[in-house]
Amino acid sequence: MPSDARIPVTILADSDNLAAWLGAGGPAALLTDAPQLGPGFVATERLAPRPAHRFGCACCAGRSAAAMALDRLFQGRARNRTGWFDRVAVVAVSATAREEVAAALREDALALARFRPG
Template sequence: MPSMPIFVDARIPVIFAPVAIAGPEDAVLVEGEIPAPEGVPVARFGPQRPGHGIACACCAPRGPVATALHRLFLARARGEVAMFRRVLVQAGPAGEATVRDAVAQDAFLAGRYRLGAESGL
C-alpha cells in the first residue's frame, strides 16, 4: 500500500475571536488601546496609514500589523514571552481587514502566520 504524503502547516494561526478566551498557549494582537487580557503575550498595532499598499517600498516597507506580529514572533523565538500556539485578534472591522490583508500579502508574515478558522476554537 503506497504511503500518502502528510502536510503539516506549522505556521501560527491568526484567529479573529474574543480575546477573553485567551489561554496559556495564546498570544493577542490588539488594535490601538483596546484592553488586553493579562498573562499572555500582547502585541499592539495602530491604524494603517493611508496611501500606498502594504509593503510599498517608498512609504513604509512594513505596515503596523506586520511590525507588531514580527515583534511578537521575535519575542517568542528569544524566549522573552511564553511559547504560544495561536494569535487571537481584537480589532474593529477596519483593523480586522488590515490584519487579513497583512497576513495574506506580506511574504514574511505568510511564512510564519496563517489565517485560522474561527471554528477551530
C-alpha cells in the first residue's frame, strides 16, 4: 500500500502540548491565530478567520482564510522562502479558527491535495 505523501496537519487543543509535539518529529511549520508565534518552527503563518455572513454573500463564497493560510505555507516551502517542513501544527485560540482549519482539510480541494489530517 503506497504511503500518503501529503503533509500532515495536527490541530492541537492548546499550546501546552506544543513542546512535546515539536520534540516528537522532524521540521515543522506553525499555523496560528495567537498573537505570539511559538519558537522552534521553520515556517509560520497567521490565520485570521473571517466571520461568516448570514446569507453566503459573495465575499464569503471564496476559499476560507484557513485554506489560503495553508496555501501560503506550502508555497513558501515549495519556493524555498521558508525552511523545509514535514508537518504542520495548528494552535488556534478560537474555536472558529480550529473549525475553519478542520473544514479546509475536509472540503478544500487544493488543501486536500497538499495536506492531510495528522
